[in-house]
Amino acid sequence: MPKPEVDPTVSLDLSVDRSSPVPLYFQLSQQLEAAIEHGALTPGSLLGNEIELAARLGLSRPTVRQAIQSLVDKGLLVRRRGVGTQVVHSKVRRPLELSSLYDDLEAAGQRPATKVLVNTVVPAPAEAAAALGVAEGAEVHRVERLRLTHAEPMAYLCNYLPSGLLDLDTGQLEATGLYRLMRAAGITLHSARQSIGARAATAGEAERLGEDEGAPLLTMERTTFDDTGRAVEFGTHTYRPSRYSFEFQLLVRP
Amino acid sequence: MPKPEVDPTVSLDLSVDRSSPVPLYFQLSQQLEAAIEHGALTPGSLLGNEIELAARLGLSRPTVRQAIQSLVDKGLLVRRRGVGTQVVHSKVRRPLELSSLYDDLEAAGQRPATKVLVNTVVPAPAEAAAALGVAEGAEVHRVERLRLTHAEPMAYLCNYLPSGLLDLDTGQLEATGLYRLMRAAGITLHSARQSIGARAATAGEAERLGEDEGAPLLTMERTTFDDTGRAVEFGTHTYRPSRYSFEFQLLVRP
DNA sequence: GTAGTTCGATTGTCCGGACATACGCATTGA
DNA sequence: TCAATGCGTATGTCCGGACAATCGAACTAC
Numbered sequence: 380m381p382k383p384e385v386d387p388t389v390s391l392d393l394s395v396d397r398s399s400p401v402p403l404y405f406q407l408s409q410q411l412e413a414a415i416e417h418g419a420l421t422p423g424s425l426l427g428n429e430i431e432l433a434a435r436l437g438l439s440r441p442t443v444r445q446a447i448q449s450l451v452d453k454g455l456l457v458r459r460r461g462v463g464t465q466v467v468h469s470k471v472r473r474p475l476e477l478s479s480l481y482d483d484l485e486a487a488g489q490r491p492a493t494k495v496l497v498n499t500v501v502p503a504p505a506e507a508a509a510a511l512g513v514a515e516g517a518e519v520h521r522v523e524r525l526r527l528t529h530a531e532p533m534a535y536l537c538n539y540l541p542s543g544l545l546d547l548d549t550g551q552l553e554a555t556g557l558y559r560l561m562r563a564a565g566i567t568l569h570s571a572r573q574s575i576g577a578r579a580a581t582a583g584e585a586e587r588l589g590e591d592e593g594a595p596l597l598t599m600e601r602t603t604f605d606d607t608g609r610a611v612e613f614g615t616h617t618y619r620p621s622r623y624s625f626e627f628q629l630l631v632r633p
Numbered sequence: 634m635p636k637p638e639v640d641p642t643v644s645l646d647l648s649v650d651r652s653s654p655v656p657l658y659f660q661l662s663q664q665l666e667a668a669i670e671h672g673a674l675t676p677g678s679l680l681g682n683e684i685e686l687a688a689r690l691g692l693s694r695p696t697v698r699q700a701i702q703s704l705v706d707k708g709l710l711v712r713r714r715g716v717g718t719q720v721v722h723s724k725v726r727r728p729l730e731l732s733s734l735y736d737d738l739e740a741a742g743q744r745p746a747t748k749v750l751v752n753t754v755v756p757a758p759a760e761a762a763a764a765l766g767v768a769e770g771a772e773v774h775r776v777e778r779l780r781l782t783h784a785e786p787m788a789y790l791c792n793y794l795p796s797g798l799l800d801l802d803t804g805q806l807e808a809t810g811l812y813r814l815m816r817a818a819g820i821t822l823h824s825a826r827q828s829i830g831a832r833a834a835t836a837g838e839a840e841r842l843g844e845d846e847g848a849p850l851l852t853m854e855r856t857t858f859d860d861t862g863r864a865v866e867f868g869t870h871t872y873r874p875s876r877y878s879f880e881f882q883l884l885v886r887p
Numbered sequence: 888g889t890a891g892t893t894c895g896a897t898t899g900t901c902c903g904g905a906c907a908t909a910c911g912c913a914t915t916g917a
Numbered sequence: 918t919c920a921a922t923g924c925g926t927a928t929g930t931c932c933g934g935a936c937a938a939t940c941g942a943a944c945t946a947c
Contacts (some may be wrong), residue, residue, distance in 0.1 A: 570885060
């Protein structure tokens with residue numbers, strides 16, 4: 380009697396294209412990720428061992444390990460020495476990325492409207508100057524935006540950018556969000572320091588967001604750095620808590 | 634005339650102990666990280682190339698690459714093909730970890746006091762049951778705690794845990810925090826889904842935290858999973874925004 | 888029946904090499 | 918003067934192999 384098949388990857392039609400410029404480990408990791416997302420690899424199931432998988436695909440073990448490792452880093456797989464590699468249960472998914480609010484909502488299917496209130500060059504206020512590492516009063520870009528869903532205000536965003544970093548077109552800003560524009564301008568984002576808090580709305584904030592004075596607001600302050608260590612953006616955002624909250628997943632670094 | 638020294642790692646006294654059970658790449662990455670933290674490797678400086686570094690330490694290039702890669706993943710280093718590996722500027726540091734509030738404050742030097750208000754077994758409310766994946770009304774642990782700094786309340790924490798997962802000693806809870814207890818019980822934390830929002834304080838919340846009714850509160854809801862995909866904790870926390878905010882760093886995954 | 892031991896399976900670590908690819912800089916050419 | 922080209926250098930990718938550490942289960946001994 381034939382042993383029942385225990386390795387779910389054999390029925391998966393995995394293959395790599397050696398003539399493609401995309402790295403082999405990346406091709407493999409993408410196929411595995413798609414299989415997990417699609418349900419072909421069920422949560423909790425064990426992937427067959429690396430050696431055999433490598434042999435079946437005509438790859439070396441280091442390459443297969445690199446593919447698997449990238450999914451482990453994403454939190455989709457768990458490795459156990461002496462046991463094997465397991466698909467984590469489906470509840471546990473969705474990564475924490477450096478994404479803009481626009482990206483968040485777009486992914487959620489709600490296309491938010493953006494209204495640019497201010498897009499100009501101003502002398503840097505003390506707080507923005509400190510965050511961006513420029514002299515107080517130096518020229519910086521200031522962008523004020525209002526985010527709306529279903530014609531209702533949801534967030535008020537105020538951002539400062541170093542002058543001359545990129546030219547901010549109001550039309551593009553309303554169409555595509557600040558982070559996409561920076562990436563498109565060749566800026567490689569590296570990291571951001573964030574601070575999330577809450578406070579009572581001032582009269583001006585209340586009016587802008589359609590709340591009452593003293594109503595609770597969710598606030599976020601963020602400084603974003605590119606990979607050279609330059610601060611490329613500083614923003615203070617206020618959200619209506621009835622219409623927005625921060626949702627994300629944390630991964631434990633082993 | 635001798636060429637000036639450009640590789641800052643040569644004056645660093647790096648060495649590995651091959652008789653140690655700790656992996657070589659980890660020994661190296663720790664020493665490099667210490668050098669960065671200590672300032673011996675200044676921000677923006679280039680690390681000498683991997684080949685030479687490997688030769689100097691008597692290691693192979695894959696091992697050195699693994700060490701460097703782990704620091705890249707932490708956001709401390711940046712690699713550029715054809716250029717070299719650079720130390721990121723010092724402003725950009727501090728990782729985002731799955732840490733408890735207790736850990737946060739301990740790191741900040743403020744030892745918070747914890748008062749356990751409730752530590753008992755209750756039938757699971759609907760919300761907690763859904764998050765933990767148990768039947769509504771099933772037995773779960775319920776822990777209510779008050780966090781104080783300088784004898785002032787700062788946060789009210791309400792947590793649910795699956796029954797039988799670990800025994801929660803009130804004394805230990807006040808001394809060391811929930812996450813440490815779980816780790817100590819052999820639970821390997823994997824990830825957590827968090828949601829941060831804000832709302833006006835109810836009368837009961839206001840009294841517990843020493844605020845006025847209607848005052849803005851910062852709220853956090855979290856479900857934590859271990860590496861088998863089990864939910865091991867569900868908590869709803871409320872913070873006084875004047876005394877606490879969430880600060881963390883996001884890293885861009887390249 | 889229970890506790891301790893052995894053993895197979897699997898991932899973890901490490902090696903030494905090879906070629907590809909992209910970046911910065913100097914050289915060359917218009 | 919300025920743009921295109923070529924070259925050195927560094928990381929990126931990939932290979933095939935070796936041994937160690939650990940887990941789980943079957944097995945043995947008491």
